[in-house]
Amino acid sequence: MKTNGATPGIERLAASGMAALEVDDLRFAYPDGTPSLRGVSFRVAPGEKVALVGPNGAGKSTLLLNLNGILRAHGGTVRVFGEELSERSAPLIRARVGLLFSNPDDQLFSATVLEDVAYGPLHMGLPEDEVLARSREALRAVGMAGFEDRVPHRLSLGQKRRVAIATVLSMGTPILALDEPTASLDPRSRRELIELLDRLPLTILVATHDLGMVSDVLPRTILMDAGLAIADGQSRLILNDAVTLGAHGLEPLSAHGHPHA
Amino acid sequence: MSALAGFLDRYQERESLLHRLDARAKLPAALGFIVAVTFTREGEWLTLALLFAPIPLLVALSRLGAALVLRRSLLALPFVATAIPLVFTRPGDPVFELPLTGWTASAEGIRAVATIMARAWIAVLTAVILVATTPAVELLRALRSLRVPALLISTISFAYRYLYVVGDEAQRMIRARDSRSATIPGARAGRSVAWRAGVAGRMVGSLFVRSLERSERVYAAMQARGYHGELRFLHNPPLPRTDLALGAALVAYGALVQAAAYLR
Amino acid sequence: MTPSFATGIAAGAGLAPGPALHIPDGFVSAPVAAAGWVATVAVVALSVRVANRRLEERAVPLMGVMAAFIFAAQMMNFPVAGGTSGHLLGGALAVVLLGPWAAIVVMTAVVGLQALLFQDGGLAALGANVLNMGIVTIAVGWAVYRIPRLVARDSRPVLLGAAFVAGWISVEAGAIATAFMLALSGTSPLNVVLPAMVGVHALIGIGEGLITAAAIAFVLSTRPDLIPGAAPTRA
Numbered sequence: 096m097k098t099n100g101a102t103p104g105i106e107r108l109a110a111s112g113m114a115a116l117e118v119d120d121l122r123f124a125y126p127d128g129t130p131s132l133r134g135v136s137f138r139v140a141p142g143e144k145v146a147l148v149g150p151n152g153a154g155k156s157t158l159l160l161n162l163n164g165i166l167r168a169h170g171g172t173v174r175v176f177g178e179e180l181s182e183r184s185a186p187l188i189r190a191r192v193g194l195l196f197s198n199p200d201d202q203l204f205s206a207t208v209l210e211d212v213a214y215g216p217l218h219m220g221l222p223e224d225e226v227l228a229r230s231r232e233a234l235r236a237v238g239m240a241g242f243e244d245r246v247p248h249r250l251s252l253g254q255k256r257r258v259a260i261a262t263v264l265s266m267g268t269p270i271l272a273l274d275e276p277t278a279s280l281d282p283r284s285r286r287e288l289i290e291l292l293d294r295l296p297l298t299i300l301v302a303t304h305d306l307g308m309v310s311d312v313l314p315r316t317i318l319m320d321a322g323l324a325i326a327d328g329q330s331r332l333i334l335n336d337a338v339t340l341g342a343h344g345l346e347p348l349s350a351h352g353h354p355h356a
Numbered sequence: 357m358s359a360l361a362g363f364l365d366r367y368q369e370r371e372s373l374l375h376r377l378d379a380r381a382k383l384p385a386a387l388g389f390i391v392a393v394t395f396t397r398e399g400e401w402l403t404l405a406l407l408f409a410p411i412p413l414l415v416a417l418s419r420l421g422a423a424l425v426l427r428r429s430l431l432a433l434p435f436v437a438t439a440i441p442l443v444f445t446r447p448g449d450p451v452f453e454l455p456l457t458g459w460t461a462s463a464e465g466i467r468a469v470a471t472i473m474a475r476a477w478i479a480v481l482t483a484v485i486l487v488a489t490t491p492a493v494e495l496l497r498a499l500r501s502l503r504v505p506a507l508l509i510s511t512i513s514f515a516y517r518y519l520y521v522v523g524d525e526a527q528r529m530i531r532a533r534d535s536r537s538a539t540i541p542g543a544r545a546g547r548s549v550a551w552r553a554g555v556a557g558r559m560v561g562s563l564f565v566r567s568l569e570r571s572e573r574v575y576a577a578m579q580a581r582g583y584h585g586e587l588r589f590l591h592n593p594p595l596p597r598t599d600l601a602l603g604a605a606l607v608a609y610g611a612l613v614q615a616a617a618y619l620r
Numbered sequence: 621m622t623p624s625f626a627t628g629i630a631a632g633a634g635l636a637p638g639p640a641l642h643i644p645d646g647f648v649s650a651p652v653a654a655a656g657w658v659a660t661v662a663v664v665a666l667s668v669r670v671a672n673r674r675l676e677e678r679a680v681p682l683m684g685v686m687a688a689f690i691f692a693a694q695m696m697n698f699p700v701a702g703g704t705s706g707h708l709l710g711g712a713l714a715v716v717l718l719g720p721w722a723a724i725v726v727m728t729a730v731v732g733l734q735a736l737l738f739q740d741g742g743l744a745a746l747g748a749n750v751l752n753m754g755i756v757t758i759a760v761g762w763a764v765y766r767i768p769r770l771v772a773r774d775s776r777p778v779l780l781g782a783a784f785v786a787g788w789i790s791v792e793a794g795a796i797a798t799a800f801m802l803a804l805s806g807t808s809p810l811n812v813v814l815p816a817m818v819g820v821h822a823l824i825g826i827g828e829g830l831i832t833a834a835a836i837a838f839v840l841s842t843r844p845d846l847i848p849g850a851a852p853t854r855a
Contacts, residue, residue: 165531186539194535201528204559206841215536220543390744395650432644441812476646492737505668512729514684519691526692553827556698557834565843571685
């Protein structure tokens, strides 16, 4: 997948030591006063694949919505390739951080698959031939080539999720943040989606309860609870720490076996 | 909890006399008082002052705090713009001239606009206090005692219930769209207004199809529980006399103030 | 003074955030408010009866969820320019999708909920507001949507064109009705408020027409069976 010209190549950035994503003391509360993020900090290097795990209500989805300015943090900073997120920079940041929402029907609002994948690049003001080329390429990358003229609501959930990923890939965003991408998928669709995430040469952040997926393709894990990052480290260490996991409403993989071994 | 609830809900949980009053007394009382306020004629300052008098008392009784009530009462303010031209168009004694324009404001015009604003403000304050002290479901239940047709009440209650479900769906769609509405340096983003309106329209169309399918599922679930087109309500407990008396007192006060004003 | 200046001020109300046609209490006089209630009660009572007969048992779940849908559809904004955004009123959309009787009940529920729970529009003025936004917009939208289809065969372009014009004109009609109520109440001089309301809502109406037509286009391509007059085949 080609990233757009405005974004420096991943390899060069990795060498320069610049973070793809830098979150510092991020705080957020909903209008009724419920705090959702209470000071979260972490750094993601270009090309890294990171899991966000934690119980329902831990703040994972809220964190993702803060990464490209859909929600505005009340404190702390988010930097994307060095650029600080603000009211003014949010539209630029959205060309770099693609968000994938857990219900693909929320994302797919067009009458055909191709139209929807074309929305992002069209909005950015790219010429039509490039929009079409990017959209076709994105659909090919997710294994949905040939579905261009299909109606989204006639696709299976797994197909919708992959098309939704294509709608973000077509924008050429170097960072992909996904909310529960494997929820409610049948085993084969789940496997296909996991392999797709493994293949994509992007910086990836996944909020999930699917610890099997984490151990397969996401080498690093951030464990969240009650708006705080509790632990941050190698997935294989955190996923086997039954005491910590249990204290935050999760079960170690070994407890329920590896469902797709 | 619905993500929208934090943005939309107007009810404020408190322990107060006004909170305890039955909605079947409060809603007609607020409505009657607002109607009385509507009758105020231009320049009746004493009447307006007398009609405003119960408001601070109600705020104190409700324990909502003056700041919250004041802040919410400003909601209707933008609409004042429709009345402002009266200041200049109503003929009468000139008061001042707007610099550079040559338009003169008349005393009669200012009086008319001030009356409209005062009337609107007292009415909005009353409604704000009612809604902040009464849970939405009780307000809807109170509609039944106002003889609103049962089918309409049921429709409104359903609308209220599914507002949060469909509204959340709409909000997630808006977020997903905005998240893909990016700008890159050197290109003009967003295309045309018509294109953006078309995108919003497709989202509305998609929301309609999903809502219609949802209504079919809701109907099926109702049938599964024995629904045959007849709506049954739990029987309401009797309305306490003291609540009724307190509500009637507010309306009687408003009517009395107006009667005095019109007979004078 | 020239009407243009005052028209500009009054137009400001239309550009304020939130739906601009919701009249708060105090802006309509007691006789106008009373007349609004009488007309509204009569029309809504009839609509409830007809809608109930046509939809039978499905009436409540269908119209209730549809009212929630119109409420939510009004949130679907699109950026226009300079930080302002356009959004839908929904009367024409409701009438195209549901027919006039159910649409009136649905819009009554929407406008009623907004006044009762969210203080969008007054309580004593509710009769007038339902009349403007729930009855006038629907009656006019329905008439406008029907006219081109009396002379031309139903086809996608005809339906979409009719939906666009119905959306546009229905908002203008609601704005004109609102302007007359304010003028009759002595709240706003007619020669100022009428051009202001018509002018602002000419623009808002175009947005309404575009969204209405785009929404119908989406339904035509995905569930044509839901649009009366469209080919009954499914995509």
